[in-house]
Amino acid sequence: MNLKTSIANNHFEMPFLNASGIICQTQEELDSLEATKELGGIVTKSATLQPREGNEQPRYYDLANGSINSMGLPNLGYPFYLDYVQHDHSKPTILSVAGMNADDAIELMRKVQDSDYEGLTELNLSCPNVIGHPQTAYDFEATEKILTTVCSFFKKPFGVKLPPYFDLAHFDGIAKVLNKFPLTHVNTINSVGNGLVVDVDKEQVVTKAKGGFGGLGGAMVLPTALANVRALRLRLNDDIAIIGTGGVTTGVDVFAHILCGADMVSVGTQVIKEGLGVYARLQKELEEIMADKGYESLDDFRGKVKEL
Numbered sequence: 001m002n003l004k005t006s007i008a009n010n011h012f013e014m015p016f017l018n019a020s021g022i023i024c025q026t027q028e029e030l031d032s033l034e035a036t037k038e039l040g041g042i043v044t045k046s047a048t049l050q051p052r053e054g055n056e057q058p059r060y061y062d063l064a065n066g067s068i069n070s071m072g073l074p075n076l077g078y079p080f081y082l083d084y085v086q087h088d089h090s091k092p093t094i095l096s097v098a099g100m101n102a103d104d105a106i107e108l109m110r111k112v113q114d115s116d117y118e119g120l121t122e123l124n125l126s127c128p129n130v131i132g133h134p135q136t137a138y139d140f141e142a143t144e145k146i147l148t149t150v151c152s153f154f155k156k157p158f159g160v161k162l163p164p165y166f167d168l169a170h171f172d173g174i175a176k177v178l179n180k181f182p183l184t185h186v187n188t189i190n191s192v193g194n195g196l197v198v199d200v201d202k203e204q205v206v207t208k209a210k211g212g213f214g215g216l217g218g219a220m221v222l223p224t225a226l227a228n229v230r231a232l233r234l235r236l237n238d239d240i241a242i243i244g245t246g247g248v249t250t251g252v253d254v255f256a257h258i259l260c261g262a263d264m265v266s267v268g269t270q271v272i273k274e275g276l277g278v279y280a281r282l283q284k285e286l287e288e289i290m291a292d293k294g295y296e297s298l299d300d301f302r303g304k305v306k307e308l
């Protein structure tokens with residue numbers, strides 16, 4: 001059974017990643033990812049120019065069918081992560097970066113360009129835009145502007161992390177912009193923005209920041225995640241790989257993401273629920289499904305979901 005995959009010329013023994021933000025903020029957490037042999041690569045928490053405490057607790061809440069979070073980008077600052085990814089690792093790394101505004105995002109990419117890091121970088125486009133405007137990735141002009149500036153100096157392999165889209169015109173719009181740039185990959189989806197969970201017993205919301213509004217993850221977002229993987233696979237240039245993120249709780253979900261076109265699959269909420277042992281279970285379940293169907297490698301079924 002061959003579960004190998006690749007993004008640009010980065011080769012992964014396993015198709016599984018951690019979703020950025022999940023057990024990837026500190027040295028200890030990153031070391032635990034390194035020690036998880038079923039994990040194909042290590043994704044860092046999105047790094048910002050300055051270290052950040054993040055939002056006040058409670059900022060993560062677990063649900064039967066998923067999670068809600070408004071972490072507020074807690075991280076040790078980009079120097080820590082840029083140093084971490086330049087050390088030797090047993091598997092490829094993806095350095096995630098997020099600007100609190102466009103200038104910060106560009107400055108972060110300059111820091112990476114000026115470093116000796118040669119691995120993959122991922123620009124989180126769910127970062128805030130100017131007040132009164134939606135997040136960057138929902139503003140196609142802002143997205144094009146940032147990527148044009150970044151690509152004028154950034155010559156290393158990089159991709160972008162996208163929020164979910166819910167309108168076919170938006171799939172068309174973002175793909176049209178992204179196809180203009182030499183991206184290694186697109187990571188879709190980020191959490192489903194501004195959900196609200198209410199504790200009826202206490203008659204109150206469950207997370208503190210933003211009046212309880214937060215990003216949704218876990219099982220409840222799987223159909224949205226699959227739609228975004230499929231829609232972008234159908235629209236993006238073939239040389240842009242796709243990391244499928246969102247709603248993965250079983251090997252069946254991993255298979256579905258790959259069937260819709262994902263080259264790799266990242267897991268967030270389920271890692272919090274189950275621990276890093278989840279990856280061994282996902283590998284076993286994926287291999288069982290592939291064996292049942294007679295598939296030897298991911299290429300045998302990637303992107304081959306049938307329409308009726």
Ligand SMILES: CC(C)(C)CCc1c(C(=O)O)[nH]c(=O)[nH]c1=O
Pocket residue numbers: 021046069070071072073074098124126127128190191215
């Ligand atoms: C939402 C932002 C704080 C702008 C970016 C960081 C982030 C967070 C976070 O740190 O709150 N949570 C997510 O589910 N996705 C993200 O991309």
